[in-house]
Amino acid sequence: MSAGTVRIAKPTGEFVDVEVGTTVADALRALGERRVGEVIAAAVDEHLVDLSSSIGGGAVVRPVFSDSREGLEIIRHSTAHLMAHAVKRLFPETQVTIGPVIESGFYYDFKRERPFTPDDLERIEQVMQEIASANLAVERREVSKLEAIEFFRSVGEAYKVEIIEGIPDDRVSLYAQGDFTDLCRGPHVPSTGRLKAFKLTSVAGAYWRGSEKNEMLQRIYGTAFASPKELKAHLAMLEEAKRRDHRRLGRDLNLFSFHPEAPASPFFHPKGALVYNELVAYIRRLYDQFGYQEVLTPQVLDVDLWKRSGHYDNYRDNMYFTEADERAMAVKPMNCPSHCLLYGMATRSYRDLPMRLADFGRLHRYERSGVTAGLTRVRSFSQDDAHIFCTPDQIEGEVGRVIDMLFRTYDLFGFTERRIYLGTRPEKSTGSDAMWARAESTLTQVLQNRGITHELHAGDGAFYGPKIDFCILDAMRREWQLGTIQLDFSMPERFDLHYVNSAGEEERPVMIHRALLGSIERFMAILIEHCAGDFPLWLAPVQMRLVTVTEDQHAYAEDVLATLRAAGLRAEADLRKEKLGFKIREAELQKIPFVLVMGDKEVATRTVAPRRRGAGTLAPVGVAELIETAMTEIRPVMGGGVP
RNA sequence: GCUGGCGUAGCUCAACGGUAGAGCACCUGAUUUGUAAUCAGGCGGUUGUAGGUUCGAUUCCUAUCGCCAGCUCCA
Numbered sequence: 078m079s080a081g082t083v084r085i086a087k088p089t090g091e092f093v094d095v096e097v098g099t100t101v102a103d104a105l106r107a108l109g110e111r112r113v114g115e116v117i118a119a120a121v122d123e124h125l126v127d128l129s130s131s132i133g134g135g136a137v138v139r140p141v142f143s144d145s146r147e148g149l150e151i152i153r154h155s156t157a158h159l160m161a162h163a164v165k166r167l168f169p170e171t172q173v174t175i176g177p178v179i180e181s182g183f184y185y186d187f188k189r190e191r192p193f194t195p196d197d198l199e200r201i202e203q204v205m206q207e208i209a210s211a212n213l214a215v216e217r218r219e220v221s222k223l224e225a226i227e228f229f230r231s232v233g234e235a236y237k238v239e240i241i242e243g244i245p246d247d248r249v250s251l252y253a254q255g256d257f258t259d260l261c262r263g264p265h266v267p268s269t270g271r272l273k274a275f276k277l278t279s280v281a282g283a284y285w286r287g288s289e290k291n292e293m294l295q296r297i298y299g300t301a302f303a304s305p306k307e308l309k310a311h312l313a314m315l316e317e318a319k320r321r322d323h324r325r326l327g328r329d330l331n332l333f334s335f336h337p338e339a340p341a342s343p344f345f346h347p348k349g350a351l352v353y354n355e356l357v358a359y360i361r362r363l364y365d366q367f368g369y370q371e372v373l374t375p376q377v378l379d380v381d382l383w384k385r386s387g388h389y390d391n392y393r394d395n396m397y398f399t400e401a402d403e404r405a406m407a408v409k410p411m412n413c414p415s416h417c418l419l420y421g422m423a424t425r426s427y428r429d430l431p432m433r434l435a436d437f438g439r440l441h442r443y444e445r446s447g448v449t450a451g452l453t454r455v456r457s458f459s460q461d462d463a464h465i466f467c468t469p470d471q472i473e474g475e476v477g478r479v480i481d482m483l484f485r486t487y488d489l490f491g492f493t494e495r496r497i498y499l500g501t502r503p504e505k506s507t508g509s510d511a512m513w514a515r516a517e518s519t520l521t522q523v524l525q526n527r528g529i530t531h532e533l534h535a536g537d538g539a540f541y542g543p544k545i546d547f548c549i550l551d552a553m554r555r556e557w558q559l560g561t562i563q564l565d566f567s568m569p570e571r572f573d574l575h576y577v578n579s580a581g582e583e584e585r586p587v588m589i590h591r592a593l594l595g596s597i598e599r600f601m602a603i604l605i606e607h608c609a610g611d612f613p614l615w616l617a618p619v620q621m622r623l624v625t626v627t628e629d630q631h632a633y634a635e636d637v638l639a640t641l642r643a644a645g646l647r648a649e650a651d652l653r654k655e656k657l658g659f660k661i662r663e664a665e666l667q668k669i670p671f672v673l674v675m676g677d678k679e680v681a682t683r684t685v686a687p688r689r690r691g692a693g694t695l696a697p698v699g700v701a702e703l704i705e706t707a708m709t710e711i712r713p714v715m716g717g718g719v720p
Numbered sequence: 721g722c723u724g725g726c727g728u729a730g731c732u733c734a735a736c737g738g739u740a741g742a743g744c745a746c747c748u749g750a751u752u753u754g755u756a757a758u759c760a761g762g763c764g765g766u767u768g769u770a771g772g773u774u775c776g777a778u779u780c781c782u783a784u785c786g787c788c789a790g791c792u793c794c795a
Contacts, residue, residue: 289722298790
């Protein structure tokens with residue numbers, strides 16, 4: 078190896094000597110990289126760089142392909158620049174701010190007096206196409222901060238100046254393509270021609286630096302992929318998400334509705350209420366098995382209670398208030414204060430603990446008008462809420478039991494992909510350092526002992542204690558929070574709760590707030606979208622629909638219907654004078670799990686011809702056998718089923 | 721709450737300054753039908769609400785309510 082050369086290697090070990098200053102692209106060629114046309118950037122000693130950057134010393138060079146996650150992010154980031162370039166060309170008075178890559182694409186925030194219209198988006202996309210076709214080289218250069226500030230000031234980009242002023246390094250990098258220059262860490266694709274598949278999706282307002290106090294910018298969202306095929310697949314997925322939207326299915330399946338008279342508060346129709354109540358029934362069965370006691374508590378309580386609990390200070394903006402007998406009252410947004418009253422009404426012994434109080438009480442929370450959405454964020458709802466009062470020594474065991482309940486429940490619904498977050502002490506909090514340290518280490522311990530991988534969300538705990546949040550990924554790979562376990566040392570203090578220990582001394586119990594499904598409303602939304610309206614048999618509002626071929630089978634159908642209902646199945650009969658195909662189509666559109674066809678043949682053999690949704694036509698069976706098939710599926714979840 | 725978009729028949733959409741139209745749904749009749757749409761006829765709208773401009777408003781303007789996409793928030 079001569080003085081002017083350096084040794085570069087592939088991650089797999091093969092190496093070659095090249096001149097100092099060789100570009101990364103040439104280095105990859107020298108290493109015999111065959112798919113060089115698909116390489117978009119490279120990692121030099123695992124540090125992402127542009128293909129045009131030069132090699133300064135011996136290094137391991139790994140190509141980054143357009144079809145890798147890293148490559149995709151670079152493409153998206155470069156597409157964000159492409160968009161900013163197009164915007165500046167069309168609307169030169171616009172100022173650029175920031176344009177990061179996000180989960181499903183990218184966005185760029187602009188400062189502009191007039192908001193962008195959907196028409197503008199189309200024009201911007203067109204210009205993006207033009208700039209991409211021109212295949213402009215994307216060139217990086219490093220300059221001093223001062224130089225960069227001077228540059229952006231000269232072109233009137235005040236936000237860029239502000240950003241650079243906040244960067245601690247002495248030098249910053251700029252990327253230029255044609256007449257557009259942007260501040261950026263990089264790396265980027267080598268030229269705009271590498272961007273072949275992108276689409277602008279929406280425009281929305283967004284606050285500068287994410288703060289409500291700052292001015293609002295115009296954000297344009299877009300997405301980009303390595304190939305048009307992948308873009309098409311992504312857009313198809315968005316269509317699928319629309320098809321599964323619980324608001325659409327809720328209407329089509331006649332489950333619930335919303336009315337302007339009670340904004341963001343669902344009205345459940347008979348079928349929706351049935352699903353709702355079956356979910357609650359399932360949770361009640363679980364409570365039986367795990368030693369919970371259900372209570373019922375008032376809807377409207379004296380404001381003094383909420384002052385004592387701390388809600389008045391911390392949660393007032395989200396509460397509804399009223400007055401009766403000249404007393405200030407509040408509609409409950411949570412159940413915990415009521416449960417504290419119940420706990421505190423008698424002297425409790427350590428022998429009474431843990432005491433697990435469950436409550437499906439309806440909660441009302443005033444949510445700001447812009448934040449509500451379908452069933453996922455409502456103002457009136459209930460939770461599978463419970464509070465466990467226990468001794469400090471019991472925390473670990475109780476948390477473990479809740480985790481068992483959680484996982485069993487999520488498995489049942491097919492939510493097998495989970496993400497678990499440990500939220501630790503936030504800036505505003507009550508309680509001693511020692512208490513927090515102990516509580517946090519207890520939760521960590523439980524998770525570790527069970528081998529549950531989790532992420533730390535530092536500072537994300539409640540003000541009264543740390544928590545574990547349980548999220549799932551649905552069929553569309555969207556993340557939703559369902560369950561939560563929160564340790565609370567503050568509420569027992571505020572309500573001066575105690576128990577008498579084995580030595581006869583009074584001690585402070587710990588309170589654990591926990592929910593499995595979270596809000597039932599929200600869970601229903603998630604479940605509907607997850608299963609696209611095809612509820613599991615035990616939850617389906619109508620489990621079986623009888624369909625006759627002609628009027629000759631009506632008597633038999635009534636007979637079978639009575640038998641099915643007596644067995645505890647939710648069945649109905651379609652006796653209309655319509656063609657079979659028509660009736661079946663309607664039953665399928667209603668996503669009814671079993672369609673039971675009966676013509677003269679079935680009457681003669683005392684059978685039904687079942688058609689199972691998703692599985693097609695099955696061989697005719699006797700009614701008793703059909704009931705057994707169905708109950709075999711329902712029993713493990715709901716028990717016997719026969720009333 | 722903030723920014724933008726949208727509110728026409730139960731649903732999906734059309735008409736966009738000259739007092740609203742289609743398909744499906746619904747109702748009625750005919751058809752007795754074997755695994756995702758039988759045919760015919762009929763009913764159905766003060767175009768979210770309230771003002772304004774205009775000879776005339778579904779269409780333009782203002783306010784308001786609701787919904788949607790984001791932002792912020794989410795014990």
